[in-house]
Structures are given as structure tokens and as C-alpha cells.
Amino acid sequence: MASELHLSPVLSDALVILGAAGIVIPVFARFRITPIIGFILVGMLVGPFGLGRLVFDYPWLQYITITDPQGLEPFAEFGIILLLFTIGLELSFNRLWQLRRMVFGLGALELSISAALIAFVLMAMGQYWTGAMGLGLALALSSTALVLPISGTKSPVGKAALSMLLFEDIAIVPIIFLLGAMAPYAASDGMEGLWYTIWTGALTVIVLMVAGRFLLPRLFAQAARTKSPELFLAASLLVVIVASLATAAVGLSPIVGALLAGLLIAETEYHTEVEGITAPFKGLALGIFLITVGMGVDLGVIAANAWSIAMAVSGVLLVKALVTGAVLRMMGARRGTAVETGIMMSSPSETTLIVLSAAATAQLIQPQTAQFWQIVTAIGLTITPILALLGRKVARHVDAAPAPTEAEEDDDPTSGRAIILGYGRVGQLIADMMKRHDQRFLAIDSDPELAHLARRRKHPLLYADASGPALDRIDLSNASAIILTMDEPVLAARLLRRLRSHYPDIPIIARARDTTHAAELYRAGATEAVPETLESSLQLSEAVLVNIGVPMGHVIASIHEKRDEFREQLMREGQLTRKPKLKTSLADRVATKVETESA
Incomplete structure (x- = not known):
């Protein structure tokens, strides 16, 4: 029985992840470095392209490597869901309504212009127009999982980033449907499927909002009366899971449901306690997601295509930083805010990997092309904390830090x-x-x-x-x-x-x-x-x-x-x-x- 437990891939992977969290978080905190980089580096080290490739020669390495990378994906997705849930807890419907102009104005401009420019460059380099459009939409997305924990949601930079990222999360569904409609074998009812998802999704969101307004205060009041942290945690996770499953069942992304659940709980007086009690799970699940990102980085492929990968990463970062900064300036943001936000938002997103997979499935791009851009995306995610630090330093030279306005103070x-x-x-x-x-x-x-x-x-x-x-x-x-x-x-x-x-x-x-x-x-x-x-x-x-x-x-x-x-x-x-x-x-x-x- 003991040997079976030791050889269990699930147990082995769980011990590697917990060990990584126990080492990465305190060590990187000691040097005041975000653990995001540490988790990605751990993924590169223990993944199938790191020590994992040596397991057949040295069997004992199976105890310190990830033996089932695909098995971690559900946990990584759950980490992103919990992240969006906690972001919703920091917001409120009033704040979201105040951001509507930024979300559907700034967010739409930033995504569409960035995608169009990237697609134009790729078409000029010989990519067919459907594949170029799919790659442009994928690479124009920015990382919600990494950007918001770094920027927060209350600073000018955080508000701008939040607006664009919210629009990108909303746009994921139509983007996936659009790629399917452009596929060589796309069904004739592709647009009908899109409209069906839109109206059923809107109805689901309305039902969740109405039910949440009445049920959540009573649910958490009953949980609070028991004075049981376990029951409070169970109620919180139940709300997240139900909302995520409801939106996923009608074709929307589960992160939309998680965000909505956070917004609904934020309207109750229990949101601080919920945020505190779910924080450890969010951090661990996010760490699993970052480890899976690191496992997708093949250093051998990078070494063989170092020049082309470096050019691709630099080109994506440059286009997105310039477009984001220019759009922000056009909408009245300060120079320092525009520069910092542009640089921090320039890297691709974890959802870029999803869109790349959809584009490859629809045969808009070749599998080798998808693998190349997956590596570019993983590198971009890895350097996001460095980009945030660089953006902050450049912004200090470009513009003095703005004093908080009355509207910003009211958010606190x-x-x-x-x-x-x-x-x-x-x-x-x-x-x-x-x-x-x-x-x-x-x-x-x-x-x-x-x-x-x-x-x-x-x-x-x-x-x-x-x-x-x-x-x-x-x-x-x-x-x-x-x-x-x-x-x-x-x-x-x-x-x-x-x-x-x-x-x-x-x-x-x-x-x-x-x-x-x-x-x-x-x-x-x-x-x-x-x-x-x-x-x-x-x-x-x-x-x-x-x-x-x-x-x-x-x-x-x-x-x-x-x-x-x-x-x-x-x-x-x-x-x-x-x-x-x-x-x-x-x-x-x-x-x-x-x-x-x-x-």
C-alpha cells in the first residue's frame, strides 16, 4: 500500500506543488520579488521539458517532477476562477457602472487596434488572413491572472488595466465563435450558435444577479451564525462553483460566473471575511496555473529558434505597449499612467493559449505555428512582473505620480x-x-x-x-x-x-x-x-x-x-x-x- 502511494502520480505531483509553494513563496518574499516568477521557473525545471525528460534514465526524478501535466489543468483553471472571484470582491456594481465607458470604450479600442496591427504584420510576413486574424486576436489579449494582482484595482493604472481586462474576458466568447465561423469546415449555423449563446448567457447572468441579491445575504448570515470558518468557506466555494457552472453551461466562460459571484458578495457586508478565507486557496491554485505555464516552455526549442522567438516577443510587446499607451492618452490619462499601463499590459495572456488552441483546432494555423506562439506567450507571461517593474520606473521619469482624486478616494x-x-x-x-x-x-x-x-x-x-x-x-x-x-x-x-x-x-x-x-x-x-x-x-x-x-x-x-x-x-x-x-x-x-x- 505504501509503495503504491509513493508511485501514485497524483500524490507525487501534489507533493511537488506543495513543496514548490513552501520554497518559492518565502524565498522570493525574502528578496521582495513576486513569487509569480518563481512558480514559472519551477514549472520549467520540473516539467516535461526540464528534469521530466530525464525520468526514464533516472527513475528517482519522478518524485520531484510533474508526471501528469494534463492532470494539473483543471486545478489551474480553478485558480483563474478563484482569482476572478476575488477581483469581483474588490469591486461593486456601482464601481463597475462607473467604469462602463472605460470597459467598452478603452477596452474595445485597445483590443481591436492591437489585434488589427498584429494581424497586418503577420499578413505582411506571409500568414494567410484568417490565421493572421486568429493570431492577432490571441496575442492582443493581456493576462488578468498576472496584471491585476500586481496593479491592484484602485490606482489609476489598476483602473485602466481592469477596464481593458474586463472587456477582454467578455470578448473571449465571441472570439472563439468567430474563429469557429472562419474555420474551413465551419457549420452554417455558426453565427446562430453565437446569438444563442449571447441571449442565453444574458438570461443566465440576470437570473444569477436577481437570485444572488436575495439569497446571498441570507446564506452568509446563516453561515456566520454558526461561527464555523469551515462552513463559511464551504458557502463561499459553493457560490463560486454554482455561478461558474451556470455560465459555463450556456457557453460563456466560467470566469464570467466567478466574477459575477464576487460582485454579488461584494454588495453584502460579508465580503471582507469571504476574501480572507478564500485567499490561501486562490494563491495555491494560481501557483498551479503558473507552474503549468512554465511547463510549456521548451528551452531546447527556444535555443533552436532564439532569434525568431526574441523578435516575436519584442514585436508583440512593442505593438501592444504603443497601442495601449496611445489609447489611454487619447482618453485623457496622464503620461505616466499611460506608459506604465502600456508596458505592463504588453505581454500576452493565459487566455491566449486557449485562443491559439481554438485557432489550431479550426485549422486556421498549423500545429507548429501554434506551438511557436505558445512559447512566445509563455515567455511573455514569465516576464510580466519584470515589465510591471520596468513600467513603474519609466513612468516615474515620464510623469510624477498623480495625487489621488476625490473619486479615487471614494473607492476606498x-x-x-x-x-x-x-x-x-x-x-x-x-x-x-x-x-x-x-x-x-x-x-x-x-x-x-x-x-x-x-x-x-x-x-x-x-x-x-x-x-x-x-x-x-x-x-x-x-x-x-x-x-x-x-x-x-x-x-x-x-x-x-x-x-x-x-x-x-x-x-x-x-x-x-x-x-x-x-x-x-x-x-x-x-x-x-x-x-x-x-x-x-x-x-x-x-x-x-x-x-x-x-x-x-x-x-x-x-x-x-x-x-x-x-x-x-x-x-x-x-x-x-x-x-x-x-x-x-x-x-x-x-x-x-x-x-x-x-x-
Whole structure:
């Protein structure tokens, strides 16, 4: 039984992949290099054109090589599906609607012009026009799997790249049908099949959107109530798989369904938790895809055709970079943004391999031609991170980095908002007061009942565990303040230290149980620590003094003086080594304001 397990191709390949992930990710992270290159290099090393060709001479190599490259393809496709799902989680229907002009304007121009120019060059070199068109459409595509993780989706470069890549993903279906219609043996109903796919696909998307709006909040609310990460993960994967299968069943790409599933979940308050819980699977599956790309690179063929391959790679990169940059400039983008996006988007795509296969199946190009351009595509994918780095450096020289506009800041849900960590009794009261004074805020909590309550009270809430790693995936650098409301002293102090180390300049106001806990929170970096025992005593004193006839203004001023005395006492007792930044002279300001209003 043990020997059979050791000889199992599935087990052997799984161990190679897990071992590659365990080595590549930390080593490349140590040198601050994207692991994308590492996974591709591993694929080249352990694939059939690397050490795999020596297995017959050295059988022990089967334990460190990929013995079944075709068996990895479903996992690679699933990695791309999960990638598009997480991209959908970062978006929303509002953002997508705002990008419609970029998607169907910029995206359509970039794809059509790039494809036409590449096809024209290939026709000039002797390629028949149908094959040249198929190759042009294939090579004009850019890599969603590599570009978006590098560029993000919120920067000017990321928005431009996202717009073009979204259009390319949508255009895959008509491109495949077009190649089939141009085939020498194409059926007469080729265009009818295209129209059938379009209308059934549109109907499927509408059904998924309507059903998702009603079902997903309830599904994730039930999963959240169980407090089971496993059930939450199962619900997330179920949504992705169902949406992908639905779109694939009607002829659309499964990545369309995955993107739609992400968009629908992004409209719920659970999207941050879903993104965090699916991230490890996405990274591993994407690594498998990149390994399969590397396995397609035959160094022997490259060496034999080095000059022609180098010219082909350079020509594709040059045409796409110039077209993308020019179209972006034409649509008003800054020079630096146009240059960086053009260079980063210049390499071919993982979907280029799909279109090349379709073109070869339709007999528009010869198998040898398809293999040549597959190698060109694999090389282009391999150097994409290098192109992104080059584009960033060139953009710095061409144009200074643009300051974020108001529209870009609005894409960040935390920009300019006070962040309330914990939506319990105290957090709800703070949210009410923030809303009453027209101040922007965002609550964060992982209790599904409180999330439902926030939705009913129209309070913005992000479903996430503020005490866990999910908080590290939320950028709070643009927040106006952070308020800690949890009633757990150890957790509050630990969380406050972590927040202060990441955001040294943001005001952090924390709830404390008593004066001793307040002193600990001050030492941890709190701007203000509010002890409940002290505040209840002060409120009781205020009620007594007002009811026996002391003027309200003087009472408020004396209460603030008492708070200042408390802080000074902590300083004297050595429990606090620094003076709090805020409200040190608040009592004087309140007294002055009261006297002015009285006068």
C-alpha cells in the first residue's frame, strides 16, 4: 500500500506543488520579488521539458517532477476562477457602472487596434488572413491572472488595466465563435450558435444577479451564525462553483460566473471575511496555473529558434505597449499612467493559449505555428512582473505620480471615515452620535446579528473579525480616527499596539474598563483612553450638580478638568510616560466657550 502511494502520480505531483509553494513563496518574499516568477521557473525545471525528460534514465526524478501535466489543468483553471472571484470582491456594481465607458470604450479600442496591427504584420510576413486574424486576436489579449494582482484595482493604472481586462474576458466568447465561423469546415449555423449563446448567457447572468441579491445575504448570515470558518468557506466555494457552472453551461466562460459571484458578495457586508478565507486557496491554485505555464516552455526549442522567438516577443510587446499607451492618452490619462499601463499590459495572456488552441483546432494555423506562439506567450507571461517593474520606473521619469482624486478616494471605503472596531452597545451609541453630527464612519464587527442590526439602522458595517488577520487586509491609512469599543482588556491592548505600529499618526480612541486599564492602553499607544468607571462617576456627578442648581457650563468645564487631573495623576504615578496628544486643554476651551455664549 505504501509503495503504491509513493508511485501514485497524483500524490507525487501534489507533493511537488506543495513543496514548490513552501520554497518559492518565502524565498522570493525574502528578496521582495513576486513569487509569480518563481512558480514559472519551477514549472520549467520540473516539467516535461526540464528534469521530466530525464525520468526514464533516472527513475528517482519522478518524485520531484510533474508526471501528469494534463492532470494539473483543471486545478489551474480553478485558480483563474478563484482569482476572478476575488477581483469581483474588490469591486461593486456601482464601481463597475462607473467604469462602463472605460470597459467598452478603452477596452474595445485597445483590443481591436492591437489585434488589427498584429494581424497586418503577420499578413505582411506571409500568414494567410484568417490565421493572421486568429493570431492577432490571441496575442492582443493581456493576462488578468498576472496584471491585476500586481496593479491592484484602485490606482489609476489598476483602473485602466481592469477596464481593458474586463472587456477582454467578455470578448473571449465571441472570439472563439468567430474563429469557429472562419474555420474551413465551419457549420452554417455558426453565427446562430453565437446569438444563442449571447441571449442565453444574458438570461443566465440576470437570473444569477436577481437570485444572488436575495439569497446571498441570507446564506452568509446563516453561515456566520454558526461561527464555523469551515462552513463559511464551504458557502463561499459553493457560490463560486454554482455561478461558474451556470455560465459555463450556456457557453460563456466560467470566469464570467466567478466574477459575477464576487460582485454579488461584494454588495453584502460579508465580503471582507469571504476574501480572507478564500485567499490561501486562490494563491495555491494560481501557483498551479503558473507552474503549468512554465511547463510549456521548451528551452531546447527556444535555443533552436532564439532569434525568431526574441523578435516575436519584442514585436508583440512593442505593438501592444504603443497601442495601449496611445489609447489611454487619447482618453485623457496622464503620461505616466499611460506608459506604465502600456508596458505592463504588453505581454500576452493565459487566455491566449486557449485562443491559439481554438485557432489550431479550426485549422486556421498549423500545429507548429501554434506551438511557436505558445512559447512566445509563455515567455511573455514569465516576464510580466519584470515589465510591471520596468513600467513603474519609466513612468516615474515620464510623469510624477498623480495625487489621488476625490473619486479615487471614494473607492476606498475607509477614506476619511472614523473606524469603529466593535458594533456592540458602545459602538452603536458612537455610530448614532457620528450620524447625528453628519460624520462619516464605518463599523467593523463579526457578529451576524449585529451586522443585521446595522443594516436595519442604515449604519455602514463591514463584516470582519477585527481581532484576527482580516484587519491586516483593510487599509486604514486614510481613516480619520479609529475607535476601539471591545470589552476585553488583553485583546484591546494587543490590537491597539498592532494598530499603532501600522498607523502611527491616526488618532486612536479606546474604551477602558477602569483607570488601570486606561493607563495600559495609553502605554500601548492610545491617543485617548476612556475608563468606564470614571465616566459613570463623572456622569453621576454631572446629574447631581445640575439638579441642585449649578450652571451646566461650569459643570461641563469641571468634568473636563477632572479628566485632565486623571491624566496628570497617571503621569505622576509613572503609569503613563507621555502626555496624551488630544484634549489637554479642553477644559479651558469649554469654559471659554461657555463664558462667551453666556455673554
